[in-house]
Amino acid sequence: MRNGPKGRGLFAVTDAIPPGALIHIAPTIPVSSAEYNDHMRHTVLEHYLFKEKRSGGMLLALGYGSLFNHSKLPNIDYRIHYEPDGSCTIRYYSSVYRSISKGDELCISYGSDLWFDDASVDSGLEEDVVVGAANDDSGIDTAFAADFLTQICLPVDDGHNDT
Numbered sequence: 001m002r003n004g005p006k007g008r009g010l011f012a013v014t015d016a017i018p019p020g021a022l023i024h025i026a027p028t029i030p031v032s033s034a035e036y037n038d039h040m041r042h043t044v045l046e047h048y049l050f051k052e053k054r055s056g057g058m059l060l061a062l063g064y065g066s067l068f069n070h071s072k073l074p075n076i077d078y079r080i081h082y083e084p085d086g087s088c089t090i091r092y093y094s095s096v097y098r099s100i101s102k103g104d105e106l107c108i109s110y111g112s113d114l115w116f117d118d119a120s121v122d123s124g125l126e127e128d129v130v131v132g133a134a135n136d137d138s139g140i141d142t143a144f145a146a147d148f149l150t151q152i153c154l155p156v157d158d159g160h161n162d163t
Helices: 033-038 044-048 119-123 142-151
Strands: 002-004 007-011 022-031 049-052 057-061 076-082 088-094 105-108
Touching (some): 007 105, 033 057, 044 057, 049 076, 076 105
Antiparallel strands (some): 002 007, 022 057, 022 088, 049 057, 076 088
């Protein structure tokens, strides 16, 4: 984590992160729709929530999960993972369409309805690349993920139950 053109963010610390690599598993705190409407939408934490479709509520990502900045052309995809005990994690993968190099900022897409001025639009920070969401677990380099996460001191979960 360091400051960059978009403020505080996450940057690759190793070279050649392959497409589809598991980057981070973020535990979450569930926020019901009632809690969101009554409380969370009135706080700065609203901007760090992810929609959770099964319950109709939201998830607050912990760990590095709330530190990924926005990009219109993200190099990180994410999926909500439903654990057997009913809890959720958010799994972040490198885009299946390109590699990530050392020093690249790791960004996800926040969607098109932004609540801030997109720094990448005016500054020319975006590259002309094709990106998309990883839609299955084929090709996930879990050995690389374990090594990468060991470098940044995060636990690795081998299970695959993504949606």
